[in-house]
Amino acid sequence: MNEGQTVESNPVQSVCAQCGLQLSSSGDRETVCVNCLLHTALGDEKLEQPTRPYRFDQYELITADDGTPVELGRGAMGVTYKALDTNLHCEVALKVIHPRYLADESSRARFLSEARAAAQLRHRNIASVFHLGSERGEYFYAMELIEGETLEEQVRRKGPIDCVTALDITVQITRALIAAGDRKFVHRDLKPSNVMLCSEADGAIVAKLIDFGLVRTVCDRSASGVSVRTGFIGTPHFASPEQFAGQTTDARSDIYSLGVTLWFMLTARLPFDGTREEIQRQQLSGVLPVHQLKRIPQAVIDLIKSILNVDSAKRPQSPATLKEQLHKCIAVADTAKQKHRRRFAYSALAAAVIITSILAASYFLQRKFISSATSEVVPEKSIAVLPFQNMSGDPDNAYFANGIQDEILTRLSKISDLKVIARTSVQHYQSKPENLPAIGKQLGVAYFLEGSVQKRADAVRVNVQLIKAANDSHLWADTFDRKLTDIFAVETEIAKTVADTLQAKLTGSEEQAIAAKPTENPEAHELYLKGRFFWNKRTNSDLKTAIQYFNQAIEKDPGYALAYAGLADAYAILTAYAAAPVSESLPRAELAAKKALELDDSLAEAHTSLGLLLFYNLDFQGSTKEFERAIALDPNYATAHHWYGLGPLRCIGNFDKAIAELNRALQLDPLSLIINADLGVGLMTARRYDEAIVQLRKTVEMDPYFYYAHLHLGKALQLNGQVAEAMTEYKKAAALNDDSLVLGLLAQGYAKLGQRDEALKTLEQLQQTATRRYVWNYTFALVHIALGQNDKAIEYLERDYRDHADYELALIKVDPMLDPLRGDPRFEALVSKVFAPK
Amino acid sequence: MPEAASALARLCELYWPPIYSFVRRRGYAPSDAQDLTQSFFAFFLRTKAYARSDPLHGKFRSFLLASVKNFLSDNWDRDQAIKRGGDYQFVSLDQETAEAFYDAASAPDSTAERLFELRWAKTVTAGALNSLCKELQAEGKLKLFEQLKAFLAGGSVLPSYDDASARTGLPRATVKTHVHRLRQRYREIVRRDIARTVSAPHEIDEELRYLCSVLANAA
The missing domain is CATH 1.25.40 (Serine Threonine Protein Phosphatase 5, Tetratricopeptide repeat)
Known part of the structure; x- marks a missing residue:
């Protein structure tokens, strides 16, 4: 495409005889009409004809109200649209190859083989493909439109699936794999987002396997005797060890991916997480976080363990074998479910009997019953604000729903009479989890606030419900339809109503704090929320994105103290995530924190950041002052308690107070791994090694992949004289993270064990x-x-x-x-x- | 991703005329505009500015325009680029060629942004026509292409199948078949080229229609 070949020095001004527009007057030996060329490209040979709607052969893409085509999914190979078959007058799903692959022959071949493979498979649990076509050099295929949602969407929306249903879905996918196996196909990308769930007329759930984009024929080893190696292909979280290794895959690889999918259904979590390398390392360690499978029958756990065996020879060897084993598990899980129901019925009956007895029994018995019951009672004035659901229909607005939840939580946490659970401990729950009483016990709270946010242009709708954890009953619910500019008033009103309903006492300054309007500029506020959204993700690149947003918020409103506080927080922890050298990020953090406090001295977050920075500067007195001020301003701010305890209090040797602060942080953020581990670290520094070991072991149980806990457990064991056990923990930490401190601990451990050569x-x-x-x-x-x-x-x-x-x-x-x-x-x-x- | 980077470098090579025209319409002299164009591409590729965009969403045209605007608004980079005096040669560019593409006489009232889009449309369509011409030349049908080009590309004279039949010595029906094939192949080439600059299949049509509307508005 080099216009340079056709340059003419004397421009000509004339119009096109065909369309009447000016002809291209230079750069061409012979004049051409750009407009006519564009219409030729569009296929409009007669210019008076209106341009056709988005169309591929007889399929017309269905468009939304704004005229854009309705997308059903977007993958690496193509985009799937909702379309109308204009011949048969029925809706279909139309997958069109991604433009970037149009010129790539091998990708086009892959797209065609995907369509052809799927078309060969006619099965109830596989989405049917019935037409492959090309138009204007673009390839597409039509398949049945499944009205429903993907397994991933359902789990993300509703949380874990009950054991029997999850096993039933797994059986259905196993049937699809049997059908694929009959044709010698391996799917190679089996994962929850490639399984569609739909309901039949009788309410039965049908699972259908979609997207055969990575399908390939099993290499017939007996014939060739050669196994073909390929580079890694697939989705890391669900890929089998042999996929990672780039080895030949067979049905057992799909079985492994199905095992991870089953895990996800049962827990709404993944057994392995992190970067591709980290996932591979976790897989190869052979350690599964089975603690996530609480309340799952042992038989099911055993089956999952065998499916997820690193050695494919130790997994169920075919989908048919797996199906048999799954059926056995369904029988076991079903029996367990029945027993549980009966136990529940008996418990209810027993409770009724006990209550009757209590009413009738002696004073002594009443006292005894009450005292044993209250030992587990959580504070009445306690609440967890669950993640707000994003109802905007646009996943990009998730930051806004998160932000509203965060700000209501922050406002509530300013009330000292109230215990408010920190964000990190509530964030992995669903917006509307089903087992509130159990979660209430786990978090130690009596109430939950649930909500949803719908944002459209400059208007916002916030729905909230206050729920009593013990019996899942609704105390209050309301809907707020407001302009975006009034969002702070809505947050204040919600926080006040919650406080009133829970009869929490508010001081004058607390009332002021929860009614704060941090900025008058809604654009700045949105940018701030985006900043916090990325800040909460805590990866190097997300922290840097957060910094950009905070800076943009400051540009919009230079008086926005919270945006400076966000900037200070982001720079302060950037060092911890190895994204910036101390010398670079800390001065910036300090500058931002000071600016935030200059604008608004009542920001607990900014005082906390400054406290941490002064601690890094070995100014223990200054640091103490800042943390104490932060805690006075926001008594529920877990991070302030955490850093105060772990920082200056521990370092000056005030261990009782340090451990009390760390315990308080843990009450406010009970599921935080880092606070759990740091309580152990605090106990270790206080030389309470037995307690430290117990606490750190508990943290390791919470997440066996948390290298930090292994590292400190190792130190605690070593200090307790258990050097060999310590070395085991150091080695586990080394396998999980390439931290040089771990290497140092190993070296000194070898020296302590007398292995000087190894140490050197x-x-x-x-x-x-x-x-x-x-x-x-x-x-x-x-x-x-x-x-x-x-x-x-x-x-x-x-x-x-x-x-x-x-x-x-x-x-x-x-x-x-x-x-x-x-x-x-x-x-x-x-x-x-x-x-x-x- | 060296493969992606070299593909991007190739794309940049193709789309220098709109960038040069934009810079010129912003008021820079031809020699400064040449240096700035070269330096912009160097900056764009060196800083991996494209890595910040979501590869699954958005059009390359818009992204390139936004990038050059940012580049020019940054005084330091701009001044440095001029001071360096064009020591970086990303595309082979002499003043005469560059000025021919800028074409000061054409669209005199257009803003720099609008001119960028007009030149973009021209680059896309002329480039595809050039590719088609080369294909036909390779098949030994260059003469036929020249004789039938007006059916695709318009011109000052309305093409007629009878005239074409007389000129080529082919029956009218055969001419029609050739024109149909040329149009079909041209369509494929231009769509393939545009596909490299958008992120979803339906955006190819969107991009073509958008460029049509740019021309219509400029008329």
Whole structure:
């Protein structure tokens, strides 16, 4: 496409005889009409004819009110539209190859093989493909339109599926795999978003397998004796180990993916998560987070374990075998369900008998009953604000629903008479979970606030319901239809009504705090909400996106204190996520936090960020002041309690108060992994090793893949004299995360076990690592202590102080790992320097 | 993703005329506009600005226009680009060629943005016509292409099948068949080219219609 070949130096001005528009007057040897060329491209040979609607052969894309085609799905290979078959007058799903692959022969071939494979499979549990066509060089195929939703959408919307139903869906997909196997096909991309669920007239759920985009024929090894290797192809969370390894796959690979899908149905979670490499590492470790499968019959757990075996030879060997085993599990699960129902009926009856007895029984018996019951009672004035449902129809508006939930939660948390559960502990629940009483117990709250948000242009509708956890009864519900500019007033009204209903006492300043209107500029507010949305995701790139949004919010409203506080938070934790060097992010965080407080001194978040920054600067007094102020402003802010306890209180050796603060943080955010682990860390620093080990083991049980918990469990075990057990934990941590501190702990562990050669080898590895990336001086210090080279260890710590590089130095006074250095004058001098008034 | 990057570099090579025209209409002299165009592409590819856009959504045309606007609004980059004096050669560009594409006499009242879109439409359609011409040339049918081109590309004289039949010495029905095939092939080529710049199949038609509306508004 080089116009340069047809340049003419003298421009000609004339009009096209065909359409009357000006001809292209230069750059062409012979004049051409761009308009006519465009219409030729559109297929409008007679210009007076109106342009055709979006159309592929006899299929006309159905459009929404705004005229855009209705998309049913978008995948790597193509876009699926809702379309009308103009011959048969029925609706179909039309998959059209993605434009970017039009010129790519191999992708086109893949698209065709997908359509042809699916067309060969006529089965109740497979979406039928009945037409493959091409028009204007673009390929498409038509398939049955399934009115329903994907398995993924259903689980995300309603939470886990009950065991018997989940097994039944799995059986149906197994049938589809049997049919595919008869044709020697392997699906290779089996996952919840490729399973459609629809209801039949009698209410029965039918599962249909869709998207054969990665299908391939099984290599007939007996004939060729050769196994064909391919690069990784598939979706990492659901891919089998052999897919990751790029090996030949057969039905057992699909069986593995089906196992992960079954796990997702039962738990609404994934057994393996993270980057592709992390997932692969977790798979290969052979450790499954079976604690997620609570209340699932053992027989089902055993089957899942065998399906998810790393070794394909140890899985059910064919879909037919799997189907048989699933049927056995259904029988077991069904019996368990019946028993549970009966037990529930008996319990209800027993409860009635007990209540009657209590009414009739002696005072003594009444006292005894009440006292045992109250030992489990949660505070009456306690609430969890569940994630708000985004009803806008546009997933991009999720940030807005999240933001409203977050702001109501923040307003409520300012009320000291109320216990409000932190966001991180509620966020993985659904908007409307089914088992509220159980969740209430788990979180330690008496009430829930549920809600949904619908945003259209500049108007917003917020629905809320206040629910009593114990019996799932509704106390209050309301709908607010307002302009976007009035959103803060709605949030205030909801927070006030909740407080009134729960009879929480509000001080004057608390009333003011929950009625705050942080900005007059709705655009700035939306940008702020987007910033918080990404901040909560906590990955390097999301934190950087959050920073961009906060900055944009500040541009719109330079007086928006909360946006500065968001910026400070994002920069403050950027270092922790290794997205920026300390020297770069911390000064920016400090600047933003100070600016936020200059604009509004009552922001608990900004005081908390500043507290953390001062702590990093070894200013323990200043840090304490900021954390205390934050807690006074927002007594329910778990992060303030957490960082205060783990930071200055622990480092100055005020362990009782530190642990009390960490416990308070845990009450407010009971499911937070980091707070659970850090309570263990606090106990360890206080040299309460047995308790620390119990707490850290509990955290590991919550999530066996949380490397941080393994690392500190290892330290606690080592300090308790269990060095061999500690090494096991260090190795687990090393398998989960490539952290240089873990390498250092391993090196010093080898030294402690008397394996000096191994220790030196690992130290060398650590030194190699330091040539590629930053390694804490503290890490080297630990290794040299274990090798008996205290002088060298102190040198590293002194360097640390000089460079002001790690925050571990703040622990110098209390860290049990540094005990061998105590009493050395150089070390003591360093301690004094660290604790000198700032 | 080196493959994606080189595909992008190829796309940029194709779409320099709209960028150059945009820069010129913003008031830069021809030599500065050349340096800025070269530097913009260097900046665009070096900073991987495209990586910030969602590859599944949006049109390359809009993204490129927004990027060049940002580039020009950043004083530092702009001044640096001019100071460097065109030491970077992304596309082979001499002043005469570049000015011919800018075509100052055409669409004198158009804003820089509108001119960008007009030149975009022209680049797309002329490029596809050029590809078709090469295909026919390879088949030894260049003469036939030249004789029948007006049926696709319009012109100052209304084409007629009788005249074409007389000129080519082919029966009228055969001429009609050839024209039909040429149109069909042209359609495929232009759609394939546009497909590289959009993110969903239905957007190809949308893009064509949009470019038609740009021309209609400019008329």
